[in-house]
Amino acid sequence: MSGYFKEIITGLKSLAIGLQITNKEFFTKPITLQYPHESVKMTPRYRGHIELVKDPQTGTHRCIACGMCEKGCPTGCITVQAEKREGVKGKVLTAYILNFTTCSLCGQCVENCKPEAINFSNEYNLASTRREDYIFNLLQKLHPEGVPEPEIDPELLKKEREKKEAAKKEPAKKAAAKEGGESKAEEKS
Amino acid sequence: MNELIRLLAYMLGIAAFLGLNLAYLGWVERKGAGHFQRRTGPKEVGPYGLLQPLADGLKLMSKQLVVPTNADRPLYMCAPILIMVPSVLLFVAIPFGEHLVPREFNFGLIMMFAFASMAGLSILIGGWGSGNKYSLIAGTRAVSQNVAYEIPMLITAINIVLITGSLDLNEIVRQQGSYIWNWNVFRLDKSILMPVSFLVFFICSLAETNRTPFDLGECEGELVAGYHTEYGGMGFGLFMMAEYANLVIGCSLTTVLFLGGWQCPFGLFPGPHWFLLKMYFLIWCFVWIRWTYPRTTFWGLLNLSWKYLIPFSLVNLLLTALFIKVF
Numbered sequence: 350m351s352g353y354f355k356e357i358i359t360g361l362k363s364l365a366i367g368l369q370i371t372n373k374e375f376f377t378k379p380i381t382l383q384y385p386h387e388s389v390k391m392t393p394r395y396r397g398h399i400e401l402v403k404d405p406q407t408g409t410h411r412c413i414a415c416g417m418c419e420k421g422c423p424t425g426c427i428t429v430q431a432e433k434r435e436g437v438k439g440k441v442l443t444a445y446i447l448n449f450t451t452c453s454l455c456g457q458c459v460e461n462c463k464p465e466a467i468n469f470s471n472e473y474n475l476a477s478t479r480r481e482d483y484i485f486n487l488l489q490k491l492h493p494e495g496v497p498e499p500e501i502d503p504e505l506l507k508k509e510r511e512k513k514e515a516a517k518k519e520p521a522k523k524a525a526a527k528e529g530g531e532s533k534a535e536e537k538s
Numbered sequence: 539m540n541e542l543i544r545l546l547a548y549m550l551g552i553a554a555f556l557g558l559n560l561a562y563l564g565w566v567e568r569k570g571a572g573h574f575q576r577r578t579g580p581k582e583v584g585p586y587g588l589l590q591p592l593a594d595g596l597k598l599m600s601k602q603l604v605v606p607t608n609a610d611r612p613l614y615m616c617a618p619i620l621i622m623v624p625s626v627l628l629f630v631a632i633p634f635g636e637h638l639v640p641r642e643f644n645f646g647l648i649m650m651f652a653f654a655s656m657a658g659l660s661i662l663i664g665g666w667g668s669g670n671k672y673s674l675i676a677g678t679r680a681v682s683q684n685v686a687y688e689i690p691m692l693i694t695a696i697n698i699v700l701i702t703g704s705l706d707l708n709e710i711v712r713q714q715g716s717y718i719w720n721w722n723v724f725r726l727d728k729s730i731l732m733p734v735s736f737l738v739f740f741i742c743s744l745a746e747t748n749r750t751p752f753d754l755g756e757c758e759g760e761l762v763a764g765y766h767t768e769y770g771g772m773g774f775g776l777f778m779m780a781e782y783a784n785l786v787i788g789c790s791l792t793t794v795l796f797l798g799g800w801q802c803p804f805g806l807f808p809g810p811h812w813f814l815l816k817m818y819f820l821i822w823c824f825v826w827i828r829w830t831y832p833r834t835t836f837w838g839l840l841n842l843s844w845k846y847l848i849p850f851s852l853v854n855l856l857l858t859a860l861f862i863k864v865f
Binding site: 357364367368370371372374375377378379380381383 | 570572573574575577578826827829831846
């Protein structure tokens with residue numbers, strides 16, 4: 350019988366404590382984040398889709414268009430397009446296309462990249478109803494206002510032009526040399 | 539003629555009061571739920587989310603009314619109406635102020651209990667008519683719960699009747715003096731267990747209105763949504779509104795019986811504002827309790843009634859009778 354009353358008293362007490370706790374929570378500030386108006390600051394280790402890293406010295410990407418990311422990608426979602434230009438050392442990146450619909454965020458491309466030109470971004474607001482919205486041109490994303498033209502090295506340009514001219518001249522020389530040889534031969538004969 | 543105009547005015551007044559309450563108690567509950575859990579609750583629709591009930595109503599009204607193939611069509615259709623009718627009807631007897639009563643019955647208390655017990659029946663009808671086993675289980679649960687909790691509630695109400703000697707709700711309020719120690723909760727000269735009986739009545743009204751922690755009729759963890767699983771659109775809306783109407787009625791009745799209705803706690807300006815203040819305080823307590831306690835188990839619910847509330851209310855009834863006989 351004493352247990353009966355004890356149970357009632359302890360029960361009522363615990364109920365009162367519960368009410369106190371919720372009352373306290375009621376008067377503390379809500380911790381809701383108003384998502385479309387505000388958003389969370391992601392931690393640096395968050396793995397979003399990959400992005401081209403902006404080099405603080407040159408102000409542009411570090412990609413040398415070697416294509417190792419493209420080769421290492423298990424789903425083949427990366428396409429690197431590059432071309433050779435006059436007066437510029439190495440290849441020039443023209444487009445870096447990531448098809449995010451098939452990307453599994455494995456990070457092979459980031460591992461493979463020798464100049465550390467790509468990294469994971471912090472972007473997570475990627476909801477869309479159209480498939481085309483998930484095909485990113487990372488070069489455009491890095492320079493939304495327009496991709497800067499690569500600097501032309503005048504010395505390299507000069508050397509290249511000379512080489513070209515030399516290359517142009519060479520067949521002519523050879524031909525001339527041939528002709529000369531023939532004429533000599535004729536003379537001999 | 540005068541009487542007719544008076545009744546029409548009261549009808550309109552009750553409809554407006556009820557409509558406003560049913561719409562905005564939902565908002566209050568959601569806001570309360572949010573802040574008790576350190577969220578903000580509705581805030582996008584209108585300032586502080588005040589237009590949320592309107593948006594909800596529009597959404598519910600624009601939905602198609604689907605009757606399941608297994609359902610007992612007439613029962614299915616009439617259950618939401620049946621649950622709403624007594625809730626609206628009961629406002630007839632509630633004394634908002636000394637002269638602000640739609641109709642003074644000298645048996646108001648009996649009428650309240652008679653119609654309030656219809657809610658259990660209409661829940662059973664809704665549960666049975668849905669042709670769904672979850673709904674049926676919920677319906678039977680609601681009935682056994684209502685039966686279990688009506689007994690201590692009635693016995694506690696008999697206490698009040700013994701003290702005042704009247705079933706007229708306005709008379710019950712009038713007899714509680716205009717000071718806080720004259721209210722029935724604190725009338726220790728009539729029975730020293732009066733605060734306990736207030737607690738018993740409060741717990742019973744929680745259970746009668748099917749609110750958490752006693753919402754076994756619609757516990758979503760076990761029974762999908764209980765008796766209104768198969769209802770969509772305004773059918774569901776009516777069940778929802780009836781819950782809030784019952785909440786208002788339960789709190790009004792507690793206010794009238796125990797907290798001195800329209801009486802002021804310190805003898806100044808008695809009137810409907812005091813009634814509303816007390817009623818809304820009780821409603822706020824209901825919301826507070828709902829977002830504090832988890833749901834009980836079904837046997838726990840029945841045990842509480844049969845092993846604690848009924849013995850306590852019976853002892854209290856005997857004590858009250860003894861006090862009245864002796865003093």
